[in-house]
Amino acid sequence: MHDASRDIGDAELLALLRQGGREAYRLAMRRYNRLLYRAARSLLTDEAQAEQAVVDAWLHAFAALPAMRGEFPLSTWLLRIVIDGCRRQQRPARLPVLQPAESADVHAGR
Numbered sequence: 001m002h003d004a005s006r007d008i009g010d011a012e013l014l015a016l017l018r019q020g021g022r023e024a025y026r027l028a029m030r031r032y033n034r035l036l037y038r039a040a041r042s043l044l045t046d047e048a049q050a051e052q053a054v055v056d057a058w059l060h061a062f063a064a065l066p067a068m069r070g071e072f073p074l075s076t077w078l079l080r081i082v083i084d085g086c087r088r089q090q091r092p093a094r095l096p097v098l099q100p101a102e103s104a105d106v107h108a109g110r
Helices: 010-019 022-043 047-067 074-090
Strands: none
Touching (some): 022 047, 047 074
């Protein structure tokens, strides 16, 4: 049995995704999900975090479709999104910057 969806190239798939068709989203996910998960899993030790990173990457990618210029393969663009997301997860949480307290004279009304 021949799967016609395999004949669709990145440019055509990108055009279909931009049109918002559900089948295009399914095809993209079927085509690239394993690749994205493997990349996320190689960067994150926790399986659940890797799965969440892939979900987050898909959401980010679908929202960013209008800005995607199409100069690189779709797989490269998606991998960049998932890798960037994984790296953000790996960064330690930033603590707020505390400002030095004003001198006691100012608070005492002097």
